Amino acid sequence: MKKYWRSIEELTDSTKVKKEELSYERANKKAMITGKSLDQFASTRRDFLKVFGYSIAGAAVVASCKKPVEKAIPYLVRPEEVTPGKASYYASTYFEENEYCSVLVKVRDGRPIKIEGNELSSITRQGTSARVQASVLSLYDTSRYKTPLFNGKATTWEKVDKVVPEKLDAVKASGGELALLTPTIISPTTRSVIDQFLAKYSNIKWIQYDAVSASGMLDANEANFGKRALPAYHLDKAKVIVSVEADFLGTWLNPTAFTKQYSSRRDPDLKDGMSRHYQIESMMTLTGSNADERFVIRPSEKGVVLLNLYNAIAKVHNAPTFQVTKSSFSVQNIANDLLANQGKSLVMCGSNDPADQVIVNAINFLLGNYGHTVDMNQTMNTKQGSDQEVAKLVAEINAQKIAGIIAVDVNPVYDFPEGDKLKKAISKLDLSIALAQAKNETAAVCELVLPLPHYLEDWNDSEPITGQFSLAQPAINSLFEGRSLGVCLNNWQGVKESYRDVVKKYWEKNIFPLQNKQKKFESFWIESLRNGVFDLESKSPKQPTFNIDSINQYARSIKKAKTEKFEVVLYEMTGKGNGASANNPWIMEMPDPVSKVSWDNFAAVSPKLAVQLGVKNEDLIDVNGMKLPVFIQPGQQENTISVALGFGRNYSGKVANGAGKNCYQLIQNKDGHRIYNLTANVKKVDGTYPLAMTQTHHNMEGREIVREAVLEEYKKKADAGNEAHAKHESHHVTLYDKPDFPAHHWAMAIDLNKCTGCGNCTIACQSENNVAVIGKEQVRNRRIMHWLRIDRYYSENPENPKTYHQPVMCQHCDNAPCENVCPVSATVHSNEGINQMAYNRCVGTRYCVNNCPYKVRRFNWFKYANNDKFDFNMNNDLGKMVLNPDVTIRSRGVVEKCSFCVQRIQEKKLDAKLDNRKVKDGEIQTACMQSCPADAIVFGDLNDKNSKISKLFEHPRNYHLLEELHTLPSVGYLTKIRNSKKA
């Protein structure tokens, strides 16, 4: 080491110099204390520096805020596939609340942070739903069970594995009966494990329970085909779609897959014709809002309508017809349309009454749709529960005829009618075991609560449609001690195997032999795992025979609609589902696509009925003993009130508890079926209840916001409804230089004809861009933070309006009004056409918010992260794990908005640069477009003349929102084309 010296003295004798210095200091101090020598008091340069230093240090200590200590632990040995800062994607499978979706899990630094659609899936085809998008946040839910609980106290799995088999054996020995209550299980491996388990414990009966049941449909199919299954539908092959009370784009069976199929037929330029969609329903559903023609009926009239439709078709086919009252509107036109498209049409019904479903089957049969648009050969397996079996079991529990229950991932105390009674009965059983992921009402009364893993933590497989398999693999090590049903059952039978091995063995034995492409199992396994899906080569489309005689007894049971004054319909809200994921703040805050209400359920009444009852929004009414706030819903049947299920949880996490009312209690059992539409007693009661609405004005006021035409007009004139576009384009005159985009010019096109308004993009964006959840009160204050909102408008008759959905995000105007008004240049235009926000620079004057004609800018009214007043996912370490590290968390007082997912653009640009090539068209996918189940969003580079986006921008249907303002948006909309007869 080099030696540095200050003086010759120090060099020669450094210790002496130091000693001298020390003694000098000592003398100084002494003198100061004793005050003997005055001249010692004169402060030296040294003193000055000391005082100066102390005061600086003191000031720094006093002034500095507490800095949070954050620990980062580096990898000692870096795993091969992990590159810090680079995301990995794993194919997996979502199946919750009877909804199936094949997904890709984006994992950053060991944390799953985003769900993407899997393009290889032949079912969901890269689409997801809002709930699938939000499911990643449920992984980081603080209300999850962390360890096994015995009577509410934490215990260990070792103890559980010792105690449970003992108990099971004891019950078996005493001759008692047990029930294994699960939701519909579509995992072939898990089913085989259950079968083995049941073989050992013959005293256990396995019952599948769906919170919202399709039992009526299953029964109908059993009667008609001798096969208890749901058909697989092919809406992409249907030119005419008739749906009676089936919200197939929102909640019915498999909306993501249906939306994919449906939207592929919504292109007016299709050679073999855009589909025509008739919706017959009593409440305004998401599906009804997209229909070409919509008819409003009482809920109890659906059988009558179907039978009328059947008769009209049967007459032509010389099939037996049945006596029935005339429907409230003529179905002849629909029948004609169906008859003209035999084998290319589809009739669906959402009823849980087998009679209705039998008629639907008969219609589809007569039209020759089986094997084309409806498939009873390769059936859908996502709902298998039988209402009768469940009702019987509940009766047995209530009567204490059964020794115990193992409730797996079900919550009947909450979602079965008379749940309170069940709650008491379960707590009296000898044995009550609940396997649950997060706190729920049923687990709360069980003796033993075992944590289930989140689907992203465990191995699994599934077969949603016969012959179409998919795999789930863990994307993260278990956060808590969750263990899946299969592992539990195996353990209790003494099989100690990792579930990966169990699944793998099952596939080796049962699925690998079904194919002959891959010769070795290992390569088959790796390929299937990488793809996430494996489809059998399709078998012969031979359909089971339809027993036409089986319809007689059902058809005769349909007579006429109810005559009582009011009826109530219980439905699932799009996105919110049956309430199992209600504690997910993204889901809870997502506005319902139709009503635009978040955080609550409500009684939807028609505008006419509201006048009759003398109520307005937020007034309370009493519906069958349930006090609910009124929401006036255009398109609602006049005498029908609809109320969403899935709310009113009381033993869940902070988000779900107390949001809305639990209306499962209103459901009635009729002939062994849970009936979701009932006679209602309705009266106005005193009081109001606030609803958080994100949109309160529903009329376009004659402005050209959503431009539309009917198909016939469009066929004649390509710019039908969009005549203004050419006019405005010709008026774009400016004194200024045209903006120059040398390399790229990013743009987005949204097809309003394909978009169904489902809200997937809103949540995908929220997940990608760390958008804050702000709670009911702030949503009610109209401060929702969503970067991408979906505007919904109505037109014409309020009792049966036409509905429009329009996703609106930052339009990235090339002549942006927000940019020139910012005093600090915090929002500027990039040379790639993106309107950018510099959060650090923003001082929050909100002038840009005011001056944005689209009002897409969002202000951070409060500190939304680390704030106990906003106790959502950004206020705890667990919840924060979902945050995307590529996107800054915005501080209080700054403005934020859609960035066109600039982090994704940058990533792909860098990839292209490394490969020394240009960015390919379609390579960059923003979060909203990646998983859009309707393929309504296209993103790309306008500088590339061959890109999809360039072609869409030249399309005669393309226009820009408020283009007359010369804001030159980079977002284009394609006009809405309805395939209806009347303009």
Place this chain on the structure above:
Amino acid sequence: MYNTEVRGKLIEGDKSLGQISKDIIHPIDQKTPKWWFISMGISLIMLMAGLYAKYVTVTEGIGSWGLNNSVGWGWAIINFVWWIGIGHAGTAFSIFLLILRQKWRTSINRAAEAMTVVAVMCAGLFPLLHMGRVWNFFFVLPYPNTRGPLWVNFNSPLFWDFVAISAYLLISASFWYFGMIPDFATIRDTTKSKIKKAVYGFFSFGWTGSSKEWLRYEALSFILGGIAAVLVVSVHSIVATDFAVSVIPGWHTTIFPPYFVVGAIFSGFAMVLTLVTLMRKLYKMNNFITDNHVDAVARVLIFISLIMGTAYATEVFIAWYSASKYEFYMLIQNRMLGEYAFQFWAMVICNAFIPQLFWFKKIRRNITAVFIISLFINVGMWFERFNIVITTLAKDYLPANWASYSPSYIEILLFIGTLGLFGAGVLMFFRYIPMIAIHEVKSVAKFDKPTAERKKRHHHEE
């Protein structure tokens, strides 16, 4: 030049020069009256309420206000524009009348200028407070910095606004202060209290009253007056551009700058009237602020009120004539008939109709009536800003974004706080500063005979 034959005497009561000084300084020397303490107490309580609201705003965030995603500006900006408008009068009053050589201004201009300074201070608080990150307000200052250097956006009206307002505050405060120097010297010379002697001595900058000093003094007031005259027009024009530069219907209007300037003078004059009638009553200044003075201001108000009415009508006409459906909806369906129709009609009635009562001499001469009407104008002008800011933002282009706005109690307290600040400021002015410009009043007091007037003019022209 003031014509006594036409207008009558400016100062009544045949006062000697000494008497004038004595009368005007009297409130400073006398024992502080009880009502002063009570009013000051109320003002301070209001000020404290405002401080609390500021505390909440800064610690919790703008979320404590009633704003939302559509209505990004609320009471804060309404009040800002309102106070700026009021802050216009003083300077407008002094400068324009100084340039027009209207001598009757001398009794009122000091109070008007004091009001200006306090009102601009009140106004200035709001743009600061409404910032989401007020601690970074210096980002708005254009100075070479270590952040790049990052410069401000010279295209932004908010930046122009910042420059205009700070310039205006600087000039109007100096104009006011320099105008007071001779009077401070008068107090210094007459007071018996040592403390007052020292304090007023300090603030009078060693004024001796020599001819040289007077010469420079006059030159300075004309220079400052000249600059301020420009600013009077520019400040509110620029505040108008805060709205007019935007693309939002109801804001994007070329009429805004002149309309704002006139509106500002209107509200300012009304506030002067409010203040002066109070002053006259409280300090029995009837001899200095005569009925003629009040009458003159009232006449000015009739004229401005007519301009305001015309402006409102023009806006509505253009909304129809432009054939812009957004503009039409904004003015007719939204402002005139919509959710906030009350505020619109309150504005029209208070600003365009009620001041027309001043056509009647009886009303002009009735101080109580004048006081009440002046208050109506103040309220009406507040509603005008409400209409501009809120109704516009609440319902703009896309109906899906339409939202209502109502202020939170924090915003109301902030406004009350500025009223408290204004009250306290004005009370301090009453108590410690000669509220009428002594030396200027003297210049018009003694020579009120026509011959003397002519002589004086002759003297000036030399």
